Amino acid sequence: MRSDPKVRFREEATHTLVVVFLRGGADGLSMVVPTEDDAYYRARPLIGIAKGDTKALDSMFGFNAAMAPLHRAYDEGELLIVQGAGSEEDSRSHFEAQDYMEHGGTGAGGWLGRYLRNNSRAANNPLAAVALGKYSPESLRSSPATVVMDSLAELSLGEDAREYLDDLRDLYGAASLPWADAGTDLLDAMERIESLHSSPYESEGGASYPDDAFAQHLKQVAQLVKAGLGVEAVTLDLAGWDSHVVSATLMNPLMTRLAAGLMAFYDDLGPKRENTTVVVMSEFGRRVYENASLGTDHGRGSVMMVLGGGVRGGRVLADWPGLAEEHLEGPGDLPVRFNYRDILAGIVQRHLPETALNQIFPGYTLKPMETMY
């Protein structure tokens, strides 16, 4: 017989961690610009972002104008920026660096997968992990369950499929194939979401989501968070940052989308931001020197951002000796001064105070860093 999963309303307990991955290696130096560092302009005579095209963050950095909408969250103290973040993996290969970062090292499974396995709130909840888009990312590998979707409405098969779905539940429940559990989890999720998408969604706080996929995905996240369905981890991508050629043409629309989408989400969530943290990361930054195609090649340190969730923001964390050649790494790259795991660990500790961090980031000794909260 079909088990009937109950929709549990547990928004009080839920902490949602939203991970935005900027795939392709985002050039942090064009996003959070060291406008007071002459070496930056010497290394990038043609593509450096002029101070006049930025909005000041502190005495060293300014937001690229395309990112400026985020400045309000920064002013309100809910946006923490880390310049020079990344991993120790230095192959400068997109896939190696993404894998390493999403796995949280070389251990098996993804760091979010372990986060969910060590999270009692996620147990037996097929909606604990939602991957917006077409794929489940490596970070969610080994997660107890993942729902992959572009929008909530997609999950419905229509009224006349009731019997078919009941039979599928029996079949997937009885099967021992490696993908059987994924089928059962999916059937559970379909039941829960059926109740959600039947009424139109009204955003709050004056939020207006642009039409692009990134913002629309964030809107779905807001809907899930507000419905209190126990979503603990969400992944979504904003891809296309591989700016080998004419970086401004490639990056400006992406930065605009990133800032507009995040701010709509920020406004829409309102007080629910307290238990919802957004973290923005990329596999690596770009070389400090521009190349002949007005772009930059693969480098090391990039920008990470933490939005909401009670973070003590309004600050740029950067240990900044400047971009003079002696401070660069390898072929001329911004060194990684903040290991991404040290930043994630701060968030995990806030969301799962009971959990031993070495369960989630095994094989890595977390470094003490300035408090994030």
Place this chain on the structure above:
Amino acid sequence: MISRREFLASSSMALAACSTSTWSHGRTAEMAQEDPRLLRHVLDRVAYGPRPEDISRVQAQGLDAYLASQLNPATLDDSEGERRVRRLETLRCPTGELFEYKEELLWTELASGKLLRACYSERQLFEVMVDFWTDHFNIDSSKGDCPWLKTADDRDVIRKHALGSFPELLRASALGPAMLWYLDGRSNRKSTPEEAPNENYARELLELHTLGVHGGYTQHDVMEVARCLTGWTVRSDTWFGKGRVEFNNAFHDDGAKRVLGQDIPAEGGKDDVDRVMDIVVGHPATASHLAAKLCRRFIGPDTDGATILVVAAAFAESKGDIPETLRALFQTEAFRMPGAPTFKRPFRYLVSALRASEAEIMSPDALLDYLARMGHSPFQYPTPDGYPEEAAPWTGSLLWRWHVVHALSRGQLPGVTTDWTALKSNAGGGLALAESLLGQSLTLAEKKLIRNGQAPGLILAAPRYQGA
């Protein structure tokens, strides 16, 4: 993963006619060539799954003869496959003229062609290898001029060499206009001492196309390969000759280089690319990397090292002859001992279901829509590593598999017709049809799914049909 033992147990009810075969006599014994389970397994790997009569056809022909003919596709009459794509005119359009078409039309015809050929071509192994190389030399058709040039790449690079010589395939890819766009080779140049080459293609050449990420190259090798390839570009700014690949010596770094420990003397000019190709193709890591990938595709993710070595040796000895390499793979015991099933990627799943039900595709549009929702749109994977092979990233596609089967089995898939009545009567009833679609006898729960024999096609949504 389920173990081979569990898999054997779960299949032990299969096809009662064969229950006394070598199957029960231990795992090391090779299955008899005519064993339908082996033939089904082979058709699931070498082809996009069997059509209703295929297993008995191959049984009559003999497995070795079947494999030999698939390895030599020119000997197979493919008028049916070609008839299906005849109206897709852009597939035959010369490179320069592709720019006269809208990009949506080019993609739709290219993707339709891939789907129709996979379903209807007799040259099934060829189509499977086209898919393999399309991922290996992945190009996202959304970048730069790629929407126009991917059609030429598919025809002049991938399909031209899919069952030919790897060195020729690699060189065609390196100097193909779509690849020069996709991985920025077109703007890799050095005309002044300050100008730094664009490393994008050089890195993926070593990491993905040849040696593999652990193949023993260094960042310095990447930079040196990039230097060798400076000056190659593709015409894009003028209408005349758009898409033409050219070498501009003024943009070439003509100094001496050293790639993977081998010197490339100065002033090699446009011949540097051939030196680089020779060095990377001949590197032992390339043979291992390609052998491992082929074994992953045709045998499974846990292929033993000894089998990979055999295939790598065949690759090296034949100097990268693709049919010779596959011939060696097909003769390994690992290939002929069906192991645990692997999860079918959405394209393979969809095509196998359409072939199994002898679907008549009038318009592939709805099918392409489903592929997009399952995350497997042809020629749209964004990064150069190609669509993933492993199961984990694809389990979310189950939802759309259930959707598409629900529609297909009820004759409600737009643009597609299936004569379920004829299939049922040929098979000898609904249960018998479901059993032959699955290739295994049905469990009680599977029988329930097609209760009253009304829609035997629903068996295609069962967990066991998701893998092969």
